[in-house]
Amino acid sequence: MKVFGSSGVRGVANEELTPEFVGRIAMAAGSVFAATGNERVVLGRDTRTTSELLVDSAAGGLASVGCDVTDIGVLPTPAVQAYAEREEVPALMVTASHNPPEYNGVKLIGANGIELVRDTLEQVEDRLLTERFATVQWDQTGHRRRVESARHSYIDEILAAVDRDRIADAEVTVALDPGHGAGVLTSPRLFRELGCSVVTVNAQADGHFPGRDPEPVETNLADLRRLVTTTDADLGIAHDGDADRAIFVDERGEHIEGDAAFAALAAAELEPGDVTVSAVNVSQRLVDVVEACGASLERTPIGSTNIVTQIQKLTAEGESVPIAGEGNGGVLFPEYRLSRDGAYTAARFCELLADRTASEIALDHAGYVNVRRNVSYEDDVERERLLDVIEETAREENTDLDTTDGYRLDYGDSWVLVRPSGTEPIIRIYAEAYEHDRAAELADWMRTVLLDAI
Template identity: 80%
Template sequence: MKVFGSSGVRGVVNEDLTPAFVSRVAMAAGSVFTVMGNDRVALGRDTRATGEMLVDSAASGLASVGCAVDELGVLPTPAVQAYAEREGVPALMVTASHNPPEYNGVKLIGADGIELVRETLEQVEDRLLTERFNTVPWNQTGDRRPTAEAPRNYVEEVLAAVDRDRIADAGLTIALDPGHGAGSLTSPRLFRELGCSVVTVNAQPDGHFPGRNPEPIESNLAGLRRLVRTTDADLGVAHDGDADRAIFVDECGTHIEGDAAFAALAAAELEPGDTTVSAVNVSQRLVDVVEERDATLELTPIGSTNIVTRIQQLIAEGGSVPIAGEGNGGVLFPDYRLSRDGAYTAARFCELLVDRTASEIAAEHAGYENVRRNISYDTEVERERLLSAVETTARNADIPLDTTDGYRLDYDDSWVLVRPSGTEPLIRIYAEAHDHERAEELVAWIRGALLEAV
């Protein structure tokens, strides 16, 4: 697809992503939705400063093709998906997830509450590129209806889906860092109603993200680590801008690798014969759990759309997929809902804290070091030059090569993956090894080849 990447469409506002473009995306999506029999569409956004402007554009585009709009306001993406499933209506979510403040985007959700599968996205993209919009006469345009109950309903659904008594009996103190994003409106309430004591940082909704950038990576979470230490919290929880991800800090104020948290959650879920789905940058931590549980691991290109599509295929074939996701904090529990949900994931992690501390859980999946680096580019020519250098370097390495998404080289003790970002002008380099020096060595080798190319 030319427009929709692994998680919708994103760009820098008023450069790559304009109000006019968002309106056309909404017109294309609404045209497909109406053909499918849906003339009512939910519309939500995260806290970004440009969100209200782009929501207005999207609402106008939807109305022009005859769609009535349920205005949800600021809400986590999983809460928008829950509303879509509950009401049986498709949805548009205006969000750029973890991207910097200048970015925004649009994510498309089906009437089942699940991100649109690639086949449907391609139909929307075809209408967008050819401008085949099903515009209606003036007296058939859609209206807009504010809807206020979605946050409360979402919190209640999460509460009902976890072991509320087990978490409450543990007497946990949870330090929350919603990163000024949409989770600010729901996660503090959720964990208080789970019986936890809650302390917060960066919990004021603010689309300029003054406390930290939206991506919940270790370098952005110094405030949360400090809060955990000063309040003796049992766990720190950080979200991205639309709260579909959760990253953790242990009771000592130490960052827990997302891959380790995912492995711990998978270890609690997987049974012999089960399948889990992850992306091609999967950690050996998950591979180890899958082997221990006599389960199966399926790999896809990076991005939640690809993972969701594969889960749907496996379930349709009669497979059991109790957990799936990526090591960036985006975890899915398909038996609950086929969507990434940061608050639900954090609540499920809290269930594990009844028997042991967060640091003990993380230690069970230690022994690997991860290094990630990015190389930026300015033009499409630079991008192609970098990718050409990657391919040449990878194919000349005489090491087993996986090209599911980018180029992954697997060694006996380590692996390295290079791929273009689907949402930013970056080439991403990932490496994992038993020791940090080896991972750094792999990244430096690939990075050197790329820098030489430009």
């Protein structure tokens, strides 16, 4: 697809992602929704400074093709998905998730609360590119109304789905860093109602993200690590901009690798015969858990849409898929809801604290080191040149090669994956090994190859 990447449409707001463009996306999506009998569409947004502007454009585009709009305001993406599922109506979410503050984006959600599958996205994209919008007469245009209750319903659903007594009995102190994003409005209340003592940092809604960038990577979480140690918290929790991810800090103030947290959650969930789904950059940590549990692993291209599609396929075939996701904090529990949910994931991790400390949980899945690098490119011509160099380099290596998404070279004791980002003008490099030097060597080698080609 030319427009929709692995996580919707994203770009620099008011430059690449203009109000006019968002209005056209909404017209195309509304035309497809209306053609299938869905003439009501939910609108949600994150805290970015341009989100309200773009929501207004989306509302106008939807109304112009006859769709009534239910505006549920600033909410995490999983809360918008929950509302869509509950009301059985599709949704449009304005968010750029973990991207820098100047970015924004559009994510489309079906009436089942799940991100639109590829076939439906292709229908929307076709209408967008050909401008085949099902516009209506002036007296048939849609209306817009505001609903304030979605936030509370979302929190109540999570409270009903987790073991509240187990979490409360553990007497957990949680240090929470919503990163000025949409989780500011939901996660503090959720964890207090779960019986946790809650301390916060970066917990004011602010689309400039003054405290840290929206992506909850280790280098952005110094404030959270400090808060954990100064308050003797049992766990630190960080969200991205739309709070569909959760990354953790242990009670010593040390970062827990997302892959280790995912592996710990999977170890508590998987039974013999189960299947889990992850992307091609899956850590050996999860592979080890799958083998120990007698389960199996399916790999997909990177991106939650690809993982969700594979889960749906496996479920339709009668397979049990209790947990899936990626090591970036985006975990799905399909029996709860087929969407990534940072607050629910964090609550499930809190259940594990009833028996052990966060550092003990993470230690069970240590032994591997991950290194990541990025290489930026200027335009499509440079992007294609870099991709050609990657392919040539990968095929010259005498090792196992996986081309599910980009190029993954597996050396047995280590691996390196190189692929273009689906949301930014960046080539991403992932490497994992038993030793940091080996992982860094692989990542730096590939980065040097790319930089030499620019």
